[in-house]
Amino acid sequence: MNPHHVHRVDRPTIEAWVAEAGLVVEDYREADHIFSPFQPLFAHDSGWRHKVARVVSLSLGLVAAGVGRERWWRLNSFVGRTLGWKPSQAVFFVTAAQ
Numbered sequence: 001m002n003p004h005h006v007h008r009v010d011r012p013t014i015e016a017w018v019a020e021a022g023l024v025v026e027d028y029r030e031a032d033h034i035f036s037p038f039q040p041l042f043a044h045d046s047g048w049r050h051k052v053a054r055v056v057s058l059s060l061g062l063v064a065a066g067v068g069r070e071r072w073w074r075l076n077s078f079v080g081r082t083l084g085w086k087p088s089q090a091v092f093f094v095t096a097a098q
Contacts, residue, residue: 001098018092018094023085031087032088033076033086033088034079038053038056038057059071
């Protein structure tokens with residue numbers, strides 16, 4: 001129902017949803033802690049906040065491309081742990097419950 005696909009969930013919530021569906025989380029990873037403080041900007045379709053979000057996204061994307069995937073991943077993890085920022089993305093692999 002959310003046109004921007006912005007949801008605030010955590011691993012326990014995802015695991016509960018997955019279990020409710022009769023599945024099991026086999027692997028779970030979080031990423032993009034650096035985008036955390038900017039997430040509210042990405043929910044705007046127009047105006048100055050939308051423009052700022054585009055600049056932030058492009059700028060961080062260029063930095064990520066410049067430092068490389070592995071360094072960017074480590075930098076994100078470091079920032080997340082150090083500043084207590086939450087991840088802005090999660091990916092998980094599920095299988096059928098036995």
